[in-house]
Amino acid sequence: xxxxxxxxxxxxxxxxxxxxxxxxxxxxxxxxxxxxxxxxxxxxxxxxxxxxxxxxxxxxxxxxxxxxxxxxxxxxxxxxxxxxxxxxxxxxxxxxxxxxxxxxxxxxxxxxxxxxxxxxxxxxxxxxxxxxxxxxxxxxxxxxxxxxxxxxxxxxxxxxxxxxxxxxxxxxxxxxxxxxxxxxxxxxxxxxxxxxxxxxxxxxxxxxxxxxxxxxxxxxxxxxxxxxxxxxxxxxxxxxxxxxxxxxxxxxxxxxxxxxxxxxxxxxxxxxxxxxxxxxxxxxxxxxxxxxxxxxxxxxxxxxxxxxxxxxxxxxxxxxxxxxxxxxxxxxxxxxxxxxxxxxxxxxxxxxxxxxxxxxxxxxxxxxxxxxxxxxxxxxxxxxxxxxxxxxxxxxxxxxxxxxxx
Amino acid sequence: xxxxxxxxxxxxxxxxxxxxxxxxxxxxxxxxxxxxxxxxxxxxxxxxxxxxxxxxxxxxxxxxxxxxxxxxxxxxxxxxxxxxxxxxxxxxxxxxxxxxxxxxxxxxxxxxxxxxxxxxxxxxxxxxxxxxxxxxxxxxxxxxxxxxxxxxxxxxxxxxxxxxxxxxxxxxxxxxxxxxxxxxxxxxxxxxxxxxxxxxxxxxxxxxxxxxxxxxxxxxxxxxxxxxxxxxxxxxxxxxxxxxxxxxxxxxxxxxxxxxxxxxxxxxxxxxxxxxxxxxxxxxxxxxxxxxxxxxxxxxxxxxxxxxxxxxxxxxxxxxxxxxxxxxxxxxxxxxxxxxxxxxxxxxxxxxxxxxxxxxxxxxxxxxxxxxxxxxxxxxxxxxxxxxxxxxxxxxxxxxxxxxxx
Numbered sequence: 001x002x003x004x005x006x007x008x009x010x011x012x013x014x015x016x017x018x019x020x021x022x023x024x025x026x027x028x029x030x031x032x033x034x035x036x037x038x039x040x041x042x043x044x045x046x047x048x049x050x051x052x053x054x055x056x057x058x059x060x061x062x063x064x065x066x067x068x069x070x071x072x073x074x075x076x077x078x079x080x081x082x083x084x085x086x087x088x089x090x091x092x093x094x095x096x097x098x099x100x101x102x103x104x105x106x107x108x109x110x111x112x113x114x115x116x117x118x119x120x121x122x123x124x125x126x127x128x129x130x131x132x133x134x135x136x137x138x139x140x141x142x143x144x145x146x147x148x149x150x151x152x153x154x155x156x157x158x159x160x161x162x163x164x165x166x167x168x169x170x171x172x173x174x175x176x177x178x179x180x181x182x183x184x185x186x187x188x189x190x191x192x193x194x195x196x197x198x199x200x201x202x203x204x205x206x207x208x209x210x211x212x213x214x215x216x217x218x219x220x221x222x223x224x225x226x227x228x229x230x231x232x233x234x235x236x237x238x239x240x241x242x243x244x245x246x247x248x249x250x251x252x253x254x255x256x257x258x259x260x261x262x263x264x265x266x267x268x269x270x271x272x273x274x275x276x277x278x279x280x281x282x283x284x285x286x287x288x289x290x291x292x293x294x295x296x297x298x299x300x301x302x303x304x305x306x307x308x309x310x311x312x313x314x315x316x317x318x319x320x321x322x323x324x325x326x327x328x329x330x331x332x333x334x335x336x337x338x339x340x341x342x343x344x345x346x347x348x349x350x351x352x353x354x355x356x357x358x359x360x361x362x363x364x365x366x367x368x369x370x371x372x373x374x375x376x377x378x379x380x381x382x383x384x385x386x387x388x389x390x391x392x393x394x395x396x397x398x399x400x401x402x403x404x405x406x
Numbered sequence: 407x408x409x410x411x412x413x414x415x416x417x418x419x420x421x422x423x424x425x426x427x428x429x430x431x432x433x434x435x436x437x438x439x440x441x442x443x444x445x446x447x448x449x450x451x452x453x454x455x456x457x458x459x460x461x462x463x464x465x466x467x468x469x470x471x472x473x474x475x476x477x478x479x480x481x482x483x484x485x486x487x488x489x490x491x492x493x494x495x496x497x498x499x500x501x502x503x504x505x506x507x508x509x510x511x512x513x514x515x516x517x518x519x520x521x522x523x524x525x526x527x528x529x530x531x532x533x534x535x536x537x538x539x540x541x542x543x544x545x546x547x548x549x550x551x552x553x554x555x556x557x558x559x560x561x562x563x564x565x566x567x568x569x570x571x572x573x574x575x576x577x578x579x580x581x582x583x584x585x586x587x588x589x590x591x592x593x594x595x596x597x598x599x600x601x602x603x604x605x606x607x608x609x610x611x612x613x614x615x616x617x618x619x620x621x622x623x624x625x626x627x628x629x630x631x632x633x634x635x636x637x638x639x640x641x642x643x644x645x646x647x648x649x650x651x652x653x654x655x656x657x658x659x660x661x662x663x664x665x666x667x668x669x670x671x672x673x674x675x676x677x678x679x680x681x682x683x684x685x686x687x688x689x690x691x692x693x694x695x696x697x698x699x700x701x702x703x704x705x706x707x708x709x710x711x712x713x714x715x716x717x718x719x720x721x722x723x724x725x726x727x728x729x730x731x732x733x734x735x736x737x738x739x740x741x742x743x744x745x746x747x748x749x750x751x752x753x754x755x756x757x758x759x760x761x762x763x764x765x766x767x768x769x770x771x772x773x774x775x776x777x778x779x780x781x782x783x784x785x786x787x788x789x790x791x792x793x794x795x796x797x798x799x800x801x802x803x804x805x806x807x808x809x810x811x812x
Contacts, residue, residue, distance in 0.1 A: 011457040011458050014458065015458075045477065048477070048481055049484060051417040052417050053488045056487075057483070057484060057487055060480040060481075060483045060484045060487070061484075063480040063483075063495050064476070064477050064484075067473040067476050067477050070469060070470070070476075071451065071470050073469070074466040074467070074470035075454055075455065075470060077463070077466045077469075078455060078459040078462050081463055081466070088465070088466070089466055091547075094545060094546075140500075
């Protein structure tokens with residue numbers, strides 16, 4: 001069971017979370033609880049570090065910011081003990097959760113289960129583990145970076161062969177689309193790992209991509225549910241192997257992302273290797289290129305369009321101008337359009353059903369929405385459109401694919 | 407070098423403290439810095455624990471409250487690195503500072519020096535150690551209790567055979583008496599361990615008794631100085647072996663304590679073993695009895711007077727009434743007087759000079775102050791008097807023993 005920062009923001013909320021743990025213990029389960037820092041604590045600690053040292057040593061950063069989770073772990077163990085549930089806290093180095101030495105973005109190497117298993121054998125019912133942290137081969141404290149607590153939870157579930165991994169958060173599950181944009185959005189009871197991965201990377205903020213990847217690799221049943229609503233066995237959304245989903249949806253959800261910019265290189269000299277000449281300097285500059293479209297070539301010249309996150313536009317322009325100045329590429333003009341957005345439909349059933357793309361394009365066309373760029377994967381179709389049409393597109397696609405119906 | 411909570415209360419103050427460390431590094435010293443939690447942090451963490459669990463598990467309490475020092479240690483290391491001083495932080499378990507398993511009041515068992523010494527050999531100039539914490543034989547985090555950071559500093563100085571142990575605090579040294587009570591109070595350049603011990607246990611809040619005891623046992627030269635004043639080699643007060651003090655003062659200081667209550671058992675049946683019958687139940691009830699006076703016996707009965715901290719009066723009354731009810735002791739009445747205070751003169755020269763007690767009693771008598779109880783040790787004389795005379799007594803004694811003159 002993993003509780004995020006808003007679920008443990010105060011000692012009262014920790015008590016509420018502990019009650020949910022108590023319910024599982026009463027059912028006979030031994031439980032490993034992974035906790036985040038109390039909401040706001042990590043930002044406070046990061047603030048101290050940034051005040052102290054703009055170019056900080058990541059090892060010291062990790063030693064400082066990991067404190068937030070340690071505090072919650074101790075408080076959660078105390079709360080469970082108050083409820084007569086035998087519990088104790090574990091900091092990363094005590095487990096030990098062994099990681100690589102890449103401080104602030106370490107990867108989990110191993111979770112030996114001996115120490116915690118022995119304590120379960122001695123009567124402990126709940127191991128409360130500080131999320132987001134581990135220990136390097138050098139004996140220094142590491143942190144796992146973004147989404148680290150979700151990843152910790154999934155890794156523990158895999159290491160201990162847990163029956164389920166429940167992620168408690170401030171939303172009550174995964175929806176067919178963003179309920180703030182489309183009031184017909186419906187909570188999904190189940191979703192396949194691959195679909196969740198596409199939705200996570202497309203901007204649905206429920207779970208971090210990394211934790212879903214890990215769950216898929218080790219086939220950990222993930223349940224996403226709210227710590228603020230009544231609990232039941234059917235609550236939330238189960239993220240699981242597609243084989244555990246009876247009737248696969250052709251389309252399971254519509255995702256959107258505002259954080260997209262479109263960049264077009266106008267009149268590029270079209271020659272073999274031109275794509276590499278453009279995208280190598282972008283990659284070296286740390287630009288995350290998402291979609292790419294090359295126009296048909298006329299008289300040896302073409303237009304090349306790609307998308308990247310909005311805050312990387314400056315970096316992309318700089319890299320491309322430098323490549324032009326050094327003669328590596330040749331183009332007439334560079335046009336950035338930050339007034340766009342990405343809308344995607346995702347569904348594992350697309351693998352066996354055809355016509356989804358055609359239907360998506362027709363729906364958008366009927367609404368008068370012009371498509372600027374298209375990309376597809378086996379279970380996803382994404383389009384770049386003007387930002388002003390985002391809500392309209394999401395709602396129209398949600399209707400057209402009947403997503404409000406279970 | 408040890409920096410207390412007010413000396414590291416903000417990132418700015420940490421920077422100021424780091425500059426002082428930098429000065430010592432520039433002189434060629436390798437430095438071990440012991441840090442407390444930023445002022446207020448420990449109270450915040452203790453507050454969380456008390457909200458969570460009134461009868462808390464001390465192991466979890468320790469895991470939570472030790473976080474404060476870890477945060478400061480990381481921030482101090484980062485600040486030193488910003489100043490181009492090679493530094494790293496050490497949490498108690500990383501050193502490892504090995505303690506007993508008495509959580510929240512653990513005692514230091516050993517400080518292996520290998521890990522930190524090896525890093526000094528590799529070019530590290532400053533080891534920043536989180537104070538107040540260690541690791542138990544079971545691998546759990548322990549804390550050392552009150553004054554734990556001072557004790558950590560002295561223990562490290564002893565283990566590493568340090569040239570000096572500088573305790574930075576919010577006062578600039580040890581004074582002949584409390585400057586808030588007596589404006590003629592003078593800062594002492596040097597004071598002997600034994601004198602400091604008497605002053606510490608008598609209510610001078612500069613250093614905790616425990617750290618002075620440890621310094622005396624291992625002959626660690628302790629310097630107390632302010633982190634808010636200009637630094638010089640002669641700053642502060644050096645607490646050292648009496649052999650390093652050229653001219654020992656007959657009287658070095660006048661201490662006072664408001665936290666005293668006088669209790670009198672009236673008309674106790676005087677028989678062999680009566681003192682044990684009275685003080686054993688008090689000790690079992692956790693009452694810290696300080697001074698004891700027994701009146702001369704008349705007709706087989708006597709009065710017995712003792713002092714204890716004000717907040718233990720209720721506990722003492724309860725224990726004595728219980729002993730009376732069970733027939734273990736027999737007395738006519740029990741009178742508590744919380745309107746008293748203790749004033750003491752301390753000086754290592756008393757060992758060889760006589761007449762200090764006589765002079766003290768005459769000074770108080772000349773001021774019309776009645777003495778209620780007297781105790782003495784080899785280097786101290788303490789009296790219990792009415793609280794309203796406290797300032798007058800301190801000032802008169804300070805004058806009479808010429809303490810304003812160096």
